[in-house]
Amino acid sequence: MPRVVVDVMLKPEILDPQGQAVANALPRLGVNDVASVRIGRRIEIEFTGEPDLNRAQEIADKLLANPVIEDFTVRLVEDDETVDARR
Amino acid sequence: MPRVVVDVMLKPEILDPQGQAVANALPRLGVNDVASVRIGRRIEIEFTGEPDLNRAQEIADKLLANPVIEDFTVRLVEDDETVDARR
Amino acid sequence: MTTQDPVRDSDAAVAGPTAAPDRDATVIGWVGGVDTVPHAGDSPDELQPYAELGLRDDEYARIRQLLNRRPTQAELAMYSIMWSEHCSYKSSKVHLRQFGEKAPSSDRMLAGIGENAGVVRVSDELAVTFKVESHNHPSFVEPHQGAATGVGGIVRDILAMGARPVAVMDPLRFGAADHPDTARVLPGVVAGIGGYGNCLGLPNIGGEVVFDPCYQGNPLVNALCVGVLPVDRLQNKAAAGTGNVVVLMGAKTGRDGIGGVSVLASATFDEGSEQRRPSVQVGDPFIEKLLIEACLELYDEQLVVGIQDLGGAGLTCALAETAAAAGTGMRVWLERVPLREPSMEPHEILASESQERMLLVVEPEKLEAVLQTAEKWGVLATAIGEVTAPAPDGQPGRLVITWRDHLVVDVPPGSLADDGPVYHRPMREPADLILLQADRAETLPRPSDPDSLRETVLRMIASPNLADKTWVTEQYDRYVLGNTVLAQPEDSGVIRIDERSGIGIALSVDGNGRYARLDPYHGAKLALAEAYRNVAVTGAKPIAVTDCLNFGSPEDPGVMWQFAETVRGIADGCGELGIPVTGGNVSFYNQTGAAAIHPTPVVGVLGVLDDVADRIPMGFVPRDGGHDQIYLLGD
Amino acid sequence: MTARVGVVTFPGSLDDGDAARAVRLAGAEPVRLWHADPQLHGVDAVVLPGGFSYGDYLRCGAIARFAPVMGTIVDAARQGLPVLGICNGFQILCEAHLLPGALTRNQHLHFRNRDQILRIESAGTAWTNAFQPGQEVLIPVKNGEGCYVADAATLDQLEAEGRVVARYVGNPNGSQRDIAAITNSAGNVVGIMPHPEHAVEELTGPSLDGLGFFTSALKHLVETPA
Numbered sequence A, B: 001m002p003r004v005v006v007d008v009m010l011k012p013e014i015l016d017p018q019g020q021a022v023a024n025a026l027p028r029l030g031v032n033d034v035a036s037v038r039i040g041r042r043i044e045i046e047f048t049g050e051p052d053l054n055r056a057q058e059i060a061d062k063l064l065a066n067p068v069i070e071d072f073t074v075r076l077v078e079d080d081e082t083v084d085a086r087r
Numbered sequence C: 001m002t003t004q005d006p007v008r009d010s011d012a013a014v015a016g017p018t019a020a021p022d023r024d025a026t027v028i029g030w031v032g033g034v035d036t037v038p039h040a041g042d043s044p045d046e047l048q049p050y051a052e053l054g055l056r057d058d059e060y061a062r063i064r065q066l067l068n069r070r071p072t073q074a075e076l077a078m079y080s081i082m083w084s085e086h087c088s089y090k091s092s093k094v095h096l097r098q099f100g101e102k103a104p105s106s107d108r109m110l111a112g113i114g115e116n117a118g119v120v121r122v123s124d125e126l127a128v129t130f131k132v133e134s135h136n137h138p139s140f141v142e143p144h145q146g147a148a149t150g151v152g153g154i155v156r157d158i159l160a161m162g163a164r165p166v167a168v169m170d171p172l173r174f175g176a177a178d179h180p181d182t183a184r185v186l187p188g189v190v191a192g193i194g195g196y197g198n199c200l201g202l203p204n205i206g207g208e209v210v211f212d213p214c215y216q217g218n219p220l221v222n223a224l225c226v227g228v229l230p231v232d233r234l235q236n237k238a239a240a241g242t243g244n245v246v247v248l249m250g251a252k253t254g255r256d257g258i259g260g261v262s263v264l265a266s267a268t269f270d271e272g273s274e275q276r277r278p279s280v281q282v283g284d285p286f287i288e289k290l291l292i293e294a295c296l297e298l299y300d301e302q303l304v305v306g307i308q309d310l311g312g313a314g315l316t317c318a319l320a321e322t323a324a325a326a327g328t329g330m331r332v333w334l335e336r337v338p339l340r341e342p343s344m345e346p347h348e349i350l351a352s353e354s355q356e357r358m359l360l361v362v363e364p365e366k367l368e369a370v371l372q373t374a375e376k377w378g379v380l381a382t383a384i385g386e387v388t389a390p391a392p393d394g395q396p397g398r399l400v401i402t403w404r405d406h407l408v409v410d411v412p413p414g415s416l417a418d419d420g421p422v423y424h425r426p427m428r429e430p431a432d433l434i435l436l437q438a439d440r441a442e443t444l445p446r447p448s449d450p451d452s453l454r455e456t457v458l459r460m461i462a463s464p465n466l467a468d469k470t471w472v473t474e475q476y477d478r479y480v481l482g483n484t485v486l487a488q489p490e491d492s493g494v495i496r497i498d499e500r501s502g503i504g505i506a507l508s509v510d511g512n513g514r515y516a517r518l519d520p521y522h523g524a525k526l527a528l529a530e531a532y533r534n535v536a537v538t539g540a541k542p543i544a545v546t547d548c549l550n551f552g553s554p555e556d557p558g559v560m561w562q563f564a565e566t567v568r569g570i571a572d573g574c575g576e577l578g579i580p581v582t583g584g585n586v587s588f589y590n591q592t593g594a595a596a597i598h599p600t601p602v603v604g605v606l607g608v609l610d611d612v613a614d615r616i617p618m619g620f621v622p623r624d625g626g627h628d629q630i631y632l633l634g635d
Numbered sequence D: 001m002t003a004r005v006g007v008v009t010f011p012g013s014l015d016d017g018d019a020a021r022a023v024r025l026a027g028a029e030p031v032r033l034w035h036a037d038p039q040l041h042g043v044d045a046v047v048l049p050g051g052f053s054y055g056d057y058l059r060c061g062a063i064a065r066f067a068p069v070m071g072t073i074v075d076a077a078r079q080g081l082p083v084l085g086i087c088n089g090f091q092i093l094c095e096a097h098l099l100p101g102a103l104t105r106n107q108h109l110h111f112r113n114r115d116q117i118l119r120i121e122s123a124g125t126a127w128t129n130a131f132q133p134g135q136e137v138l139i140p141v142k143n144g145e146g147c148y149v150a151d152a153a154t155l156d157q158l159e160a161e162g163r164v165v166a167r168y169v170g171n172p173n174g175s176q177r178d179i180a181a182i183t184n185s186a187g188n189v190v191g192i193m194p195h196p197e198h199a200v201e202e203l204t205g206p207s208l209d210g211l212g213f214f215t216s217a218l219k220h221l222v223e224t225p226a
């Protein structure tokens, strides 16, 4: 069954302390070619029936993202693209 | 410039209290057709030069995901697929 | 939404609606067009959006008169910030003077009102600094980040005095407990305060949670921080010493909370003008923790001449105040400021409220050591300017700022910091007060039989204002630093401040908006008396007062009257109790439409215990199986 | 000779001073260790204190694990150096794979600070030999991500090998099998979520029960030939 994935990221102008902490840690792992890291949330929604993008959009808007500081996208993802399927 | 996106999700057998909390809140918004919600992290990495998938894989493995509880995928994403571009 | 001063809220950042920012703002578009001092001289008639920035006609005229020309865009941004209610205290100044005039003389006071925070001596070697501040409006817009950055801001004030911050408290006011928006605001605020304070390693030793519908659109998030310093480590903000280096230390500067001044971008450069909208400040407590450790090391090694935190008014305020305090001038190269967003314009850099930054004044030969200390702690430190000489005639120097070789600011620092407008706003007792006062508690029905008494007691203990506050206080670390002697649910927080001598301090914050609404003068005195009693019952000797005055719009004569009465009450009360107000904060415009919140003075009292082991907790402890007597004191 | 117990300070460590105080009150000499310095300066044991190392932004302890001092500590721990990880220190030990499992977000999603009763399950470790098995102790707990998880096989193995060191009496965060503390198979490395260093003084703690963890290490050092 396809799922709906909602990606929520901080707006670009908003400080992302998480991403910054990770970016600053990378040189200690010997990684010096990363320019920036931004960290957001990935939310996978499974519907009982057909996945409903509009519904997901509404949920994201009301519950999953904080419109004051975050942007989001909603999309349909086939099962074989999800994280577990790749293991 | 394309970016590398690392999606990190809790393994299916690990309880996800945050996803659960969202799922539990949905009926109050009048949403009754969601079977499950899982919340993970989406990490966008920008390289100084060409995006380097192997490098990203290595970073994810060492730092971004904890293999005890999490799975991850690494993929290249064109700029127009990122969250900001969709606004 | 609340009705606010169109541009500047009384407690800083105003966030606006969502917007599409232009990430890659076309640099070409404005570099050539940046508004410079010579250009301002050549274009006296250019229209400027001063009204949108919250400046009145006469204020704008005064700026032009001060400068003998129109201000540049960057200058206009700076004046609008510094002359805002929040920074200039233009409506409250004339009243707050009473705190100094009526204060009992105290030889404990090492720094008082006007400094970042008041400092009082508690022993020959040690001093304590404390202050309470508001972050009300940002916490309504974005509860978590608003409250978090409120804690971050007050902690930097304490740090700037030379102290190690050692504890925080959080007096809070929310709308009705069962209102849906309270379910958004309260958990966010509590998580924000906890998230920031816990991550900084500061124990939370007390506060308040009060619900009242009058705070529905205007929750109050006040934050108190207390710090400890050796008496001889006291720092000041004066940028003294011609030739000294001005160093910006801490986080990079982004478009945080530039709310107000964003109109400048749109007004002048309509081309491609998706407007740069105000953006919320996000706190990074980890950086603040590093900033604290780095500053303390700098103090101990005597590496700084002056220091000032960057608060609500960002770089503008820090540059203007440090220079004005010393009577010196200052030369700043704005392009040296490390930016999070490279496309920022000069006025945005100057107005940015990015968190976790401090401004240092350093002797040139010590610069290297300062930069090394910063690096050790992993915080950025950048020389951005230098202290310049006062004018030959002894007049203060000038604040001169360039941006990529363009002269964008050239003003007397004092004109920003000290010479802002001062208003004697009209005051009038609110017309409904007589009616309110006539509706006396004595006329309410009394429980007269066991059943109604039982019902009343049950109703009271179920009321949110009397209910257990554990849901909130469990989210705060009270143990960190290992010196917390009393905390929630005690009357005061008590901490040990010196392990060797056992000296401790007690702190309580109290306020009651309903009393103050009925009678602001006595309501304020009652808040003071309650905090004083709470401190005294722990066995501590109360020695100093801080206050946060939360009110509606000062442009409403009724509110202004409440404010004046409140200040008079606190000042008189302090005179009677014999302790000084050492610092505080005013938050106006807590108002939804025409409806202001109850006047809500929140008063913090600090006390000293020579041996903290002598503290008296509030629980009765039966000793040796004996039966202690219980007495009621007072009437 | 007094034992020397190292206390590591990472950027963002918060309870390092408290851990050092607890070491001192237990009768040992605290030695402050710095994250960027790989030397252990001859200490006899190490405490990884509580706090928010590197802000704990990604996962608690995930970044601290890569600090230079950790490389040395991991090697020394494998040679038998007693190591106690408290709260963030526990998280770091898991991330560094010195202990199995992981610490995840509290089930109720809140940071929680309260005085917590623990039951000591194993008194056979370097850090709990001063207790009796089954003894209940009162120690503050304070964390947002203290929920211990591991797969069933790991949990069963921990139980079977007696490596569950302490359990919550009244689980504050949803930890699997009420686990509050675990040890490695040699018993020299212990991770504990609650804070023994906050229960070492009458004046500031809910009990003095925390001292036992630190005196245990001293006893262990005396009894273990160098």
Ligand SMILES: Nc1ncnc2c1ncn2[C@@H]1O[C@H](COP(=O)(O)OP(=O)(O)O)[C@@H](O)[C@H]1O
Pocket (backbone or CB within 6 Å): C169, C170, C171, C172, C204, C205, C206, C207, C208, C209, C465, C466, C467, C469, C472, C473, C487, C488, C489, C490, C491, C492
């Ligand atoms: N927001 C808060 N933060 C920290 N402590 C709080 C907060 N609200 C209340 N407390 C603490 O909880 C305890 C009980 O508060 P409260 O019910 O207001 O008591 P009181 O009426 O005696 O002041 C006090 O110790 C107070 O300091």
